[in-house]
Amino acid sequence: MPDLEDLYQQLIIDHNRNPRNFRSLEGANRTAFGDNPLCGDRIQLFLKVEDDTIKDIGFQGSGCAISQASASLMTQAVLGKSTEEAEALFRAFHEMVTGPRDLAPDRKLLGKLAAFAGVRDFPARVKCANLPWHTLKAALQGAKEPVTTE
Numbered sequence: 001m002p003d004l005e006d007l008y009q010q011l012i013i014d015h016n017r018n019p020r021n022f023r024s025l026e027g028a029n030r031t032a033f034g035d036n037p038l039c040g041d042r043i044q045l046f047l048k049v050e051d052d053t054i055k056d057i058g059f060q061g062s063g064c065a066i067s068q069a070s071a072s073l074m075t076q077a078v079l080g081k082s083t084e085e086a087e088a089l090f091r092a093f094h095e096m097v098t099g100p101r102d103l104a105p106d107r108k109l110l111g112k113l114a115a116f117a118g119v120r121d122f123p124a125r126v127k128c129a130n131l132p133w134h135t136l137k138a139a140l141q142g143a144k145e146p147v148t149t150e
């Protein structure tokens with residue numbers, strides 16, 4: 001039986017190799033660009049938001065496995081959610097990767113996103129995991145400037 005850590009690692013490897021929703025979006029009404037120069041991660045997000053709901057989402061990008069898998073899993077997690085629910089996920093995710101070690105992630109809320117809980121032990125990787133989420137927040141807020149982790 002593989003333990004939870006192994007399952008999580010496989011999930012990240014799988015999403016890096018076969019990113020979901022990896023496409024630009026025709027008719028996107030929110031977009032944002034995120035950049036993590038420390039690692040060389042780049043994420044372009046495309047959203048179709050109607051009635052405060054994320055009706056469709058896609059991303060394109062390049063960079064390390066953590067950043068690309070995080071973007072892929074994020075698009076799956078927020079698709080069909082209200083913008084408020086997406087912001088709640090942003091907060092829970094952010095807390096999980098930056099919070100103290102003994103703070104257990106809210107697995108019920110986070111689902112597969114809990115795969116990134118181990119990232120908090122690797123400070124250099126936290127920005128990689130967070131980049132897609134900061135980019136999402138910027139897109140939802142209609143930011144004009146690119147997001148950078150620096």
Ligand code: ZN
Nearest residue numbers: 039041064128
């Ligand atoms: Zn990275």
